[in-house]
């Protein structure tokens with residue numbers, strides 16, 4: 001694939017893997033587990049309020065699915081494995097996903113060109129994907145493809161950083177205005193979640209007390225979670 005942004009993203013994720021950055025996100029850390037529970041609760045509430053639950057019979061695509069865990073979590077909310085699709089640029093992550101979840105469908109492709117017909121999906125998920133894409137043209141192309149494959153009345157479920165990360169030059173925060181620009185005409189419901197991860201991970205046994213208190217300080221919430229409905 002002769003696309004410099006594709007090559008850049010692949011190189012960055014290879015470096016993450018070599019640096020074992022995934023260790024940071026282990027669920028054994030109580031702070032990470034609290035971040036996960038808060039995100040799942042918000043996603044469940046938003047999907048429920050918009051009439052998408054249960055997920056049985058809904059066709060769902062995750063763009064930038066990595067090894068498929070976010071998608072697999074949807075099984076708990078009634079999704080059928082054969083209705084779940086994931087795409088990612090990274091060959092090794094897609095291979096892992098296929099081994100872990102053989103009933104789901106995974107493709108190693110650039111989401112600027114999705115191998116699916118128009119209006120195939122009820123839901124398209126973007127979980128920390130646009131923050132990994134620094135090239136404005138790729139962001140536009142990926143958004144346009146997601147809009148194409150989404151049914152009218154369908155929705156995008158969004159979760160991503162809203163701030164830049166001063167310790168990681170390979171990601172860029174995505175603000176509300178950016179989301180509105182990428183998906184014009186969509187009905188957007190957005191909330192802020194996720195207590196600053198490097199802080200939340202330090203709480204240890206005090207997490208059940210500290211997380212709910214500190215998450216009330218809005219500037220400490222680093223991510224947006226949202227639902228964008230296609231009219």
Ligand SMILES: C[S@@+](CC[C@H](N)C(=O)[O-])C[C@H]1O[C@@H](n2cnc3c(N)ncnc32)[C@H](O)[C@@H]1O
Pocket residue numbers: 009013063064065066067069070087088089090093109110111112126127128129132133138142
């Ligand atoms: C931070 S990871 C998130 C993985 C998963 N969504 C999760 O939340 O665990 C971002 C993923 O987006 C993928 N990605 C970025 N740009 C992409 C593109 N143009 N096409 C397909 N995948 C892309 C990356 O390869 C990476 O696996």
